[in-house]
Amino acid sequence: MSFNPLTEKGINLDEQVRNWAELNVEPYDKASVDPYTRCRVIAMNGIEVEAVIFSHQFNRHTDVPEVKAALAEIRRIEQQQQKVVNWLIPAEESTLEVTLGYEQEAVDLTAWLARSEPDPYLRQTYDFGLLEDFDHLYRYANLYELIEGKQAEDVVARLTEVMPGRPTRVEHRHPADNIRKHYDRHTVDPLSRLHALTITAAEQQTMNFYMNIGNRYLEPVARGLYAEIGMVEEEHVTQYESMLDPGESWFEQLLLHEYNECYMYHSFEAQESDPRIRRIWELHLAMEIEQLRIAADLMRRYDGRDPLEVLPAALPEPVLLEPNKQYVREVLADQVDLTSLGTGYVRDAHKRFQENLKRVNAAGNPSEEVIDIHRERFGREYRLQTEGPHPVRELREEAFAGQA
Numbered sequence: 001m002s003f004n005p006l007t008e009k010g011i012n013l014d015e016q017v018r019n020w021a022e023l024n025v026e027p028y029d030k031a032s033v034d035p036y037t038r039c040r041v042i043a044m045n046g047i048e049v050e051a052v053i054f055s056h057q058f059n060r061h062t063d064v065p066e067v068k069a070a071l072a073e074i075r076r077i078e079q080q081q082q083k084v085v086n087w088l089i090p091a092e093e094s095t096l097e098v099t100l101g102y103e104q105e106a107v108d109l110t111a112w113l114a115r116s117e118p119d120p121y122l123r124q125t126y127d128f129g130l131l132e133d134f135d136h137l138y139r140y141a142n143l144y145e146l147i148e149g150k151q152a153e154d155v156v157a158r159l160t161e162v163m164p165g166r167p168t169r170v171e172h173r174h175p176a177d178n179i180r181k182h183y184d185r186h187t188v189d190p191l192s193r194l195h196a197l198t199i200t201a202a203e204q205q206t207m208n209f210y211m212n213i214g215n216r217y218l219e220p221v222a223r224g225l226y227a228e229i230g231m232v233e234e235e236h237v238t239q240y241e242s243m244l245d246p247g248e249s250w251f252e253q254l255l256l257h258e259y260n261e262c263y264m265y266h267s268f269e270a271q272e273s274d275p276r277i278r279r280i281w282e283l284h285l286a287m288e289i290e291q292l293r294i295a296a297d298l299m300r301r302y303d304g305r306d307p308l309e310v311l312p313a314a315l316p317e318p319v320l321l322e323p324n325k326q327y328v329r330e331v332l333a334d335q336v337d338l339t340s341l342g343t344g345y346v347r348d349a350h351k352r353f354q355e356n357l358k359r360v361n362a363a364g365n366p367s368e369e370v371i372d373i374h375r376e377r378f379g380r381e382y383r384l385q386t387e388g389p390h391p392v393r394e395l396r397e398e399a400f401a402g403q404a
């Protein structure tokens with residue numbers, strides 16, 4: 001069933017404003033929440049945060065009073081949407097439990113984007129990032145059992161496996177090797193555009209989250225792990241935002257942001273298992289439809305261009321959060337030893353990569369220490385392998401046990 005947000009009726013901007021009680025939504029129930037509902041909340045929070053941050057940047061780059069006012073009015077609503085979405089997360093969920101949700105979301109969102117990405121180079125970029133967030137999930141899962149005595153399976157269920165990916169200690173590239181080629185705004189498939197915006201928003205929010213909460217632990221290994229993985233999220237944001245064509249005008253970017261918000265709410269509404277949260281996605285979709293209409297008017301007026309030049313005739317197939325176990329295993333088997341050189345992917349541990357690793361890993365890695373400490377304490381590491389042994393022989397647990 002095709003859905004064109006440009007021809008749908010939304011909610012007037014004036015009527016989108018909510019009072020404090022409406023913003024302060026009841027959180028979901030930690031014990032019964034569907035892990036993918038948690039992931040959808042995390043993803044949509046990232047999308048709304050990006051809407052706000054982008055709008056602030058636009059505000060700093062325009063001197064047209066009417067444009068500044070229109071941006072401020074929409075931005076206030078984006079902020080309210082962000083509060084409603086992020087306040088769905090209950091205080092009973094610990095910071096580490098939310099963190100496990102962030103990395104599960106990163107894994108299954110990135111895998112879905114990779115599987116549906118039409119451009120081979122962009123798809124390679126998703127595959128590349130996928131194996132790193134997959135490894136983060138495993139490191140945090142070990143920290144979780146170490147600090148809270150609980151198993152990550154209670155949070156991620158058996159939807160996403162937990163085992164090593166590309167080891168975090170070799171994810172630390174020279175910054176120049178995190179730049180990627182961007183799509184061409186004249187020829188790009190609209191789906192690639194939306195994918196790039198979604199992953200950039202999601203990874204940016206993960207980066208922000210670790211920047212803010214990584215110091216909320218007493219244990220040195222926990223503080224260290226958040227600092228180390230937080231630096232990888234900086235690499236991920238650099239990599240993913242590089243995919244966006246910088247030649248898009250501010251108005252075109254605004255239009256694409258609003259369109260992507262419509263796409264994501266529409267996708268998640270269709271898939272949401274919690275009826276109350278589904279109604280939030282529906283409401284926000286109706287809001288975004290009007291925000292999109294305003295963005296389209298601004299583009300016509302100030303760029304003199306028709307938004308239909310850049311938007312598809314209908315929303316693409318919905319983005320789905322679902323298990324990607326076999327896909328992740330295939331990518332692991334093929335690509336675990338990849339790194340990058342400039343905008344390309346290579347297998348050879350080239351000079352500036354080695355030099356950077358030597359420097360940042362000079363006093364060891366929290367991402368390795370957390371596993372070592374866990375093994376010492378429990379006589380094993382934490383893994384959740386539902387589909388058999390690790391596809392990469394050197395990353396099987398026996399391989400480590402043999403070293404002890």
Ligand SMILES: [Fe+2]
Pocket residue numbers: 048051077078081261288
């Ligand atoms: Fe929004």
Ligand SMILES: [Fe+2]
Pocket residue numbers: 103106132133136206229233
């Ligand atoms: Fe990550």
Ligand SMILES: [Fe+2]
Pocket residue numbers: 106129133203206232233236
């Ligand atoms: Fe990431």
Ligand SMILES: [Fe+2]
Pocket residue numbers: 051078257258261288291
């Ligand atoms: Fe919006």
